[in-house]
Amino acid sequence: MTMVTKDAVMEQLDEVEDPELELSIVELGLVYDVRFEDKEEGLHAEVDMTLTSPGCPAAPEIMAAAHRAALMTEGLESVHINLVWAPRWDPKVHASEDARMDMGIWD
Secondary structure, eight states, rough: OOOOOHHHHOOOOOOOOTTTTTEETTTTTTTTEEEEEEEETTTEEEEEEOOOSOOOTHHHHHHHHHHHHTTTSTTTEEEEEOOOSSSOOOOOHHHHHHHHHHTTOOO
């Protein structure tokens, strides 16, 4: 049986881009946590993520893409994406240095 890690799921999620910013949701810091549960059907992942704003027009698209990407992780049988609003996303805090530079945030 393959050992599934948070890094493996994050690697898959890194393929998902915010369609407006054209940056990875992982680089943007939108993925807050990945937890695992053993279920009868197999290994299940709970992914906590947020969006750049509560009114994000691409929310359904991003959430569906994140779900599909996480399911591509070898060894996972199911995934649930939890949309969370706390802590509130702040690119200065959550985004990677490269993503901040791409967004023109030099702080």
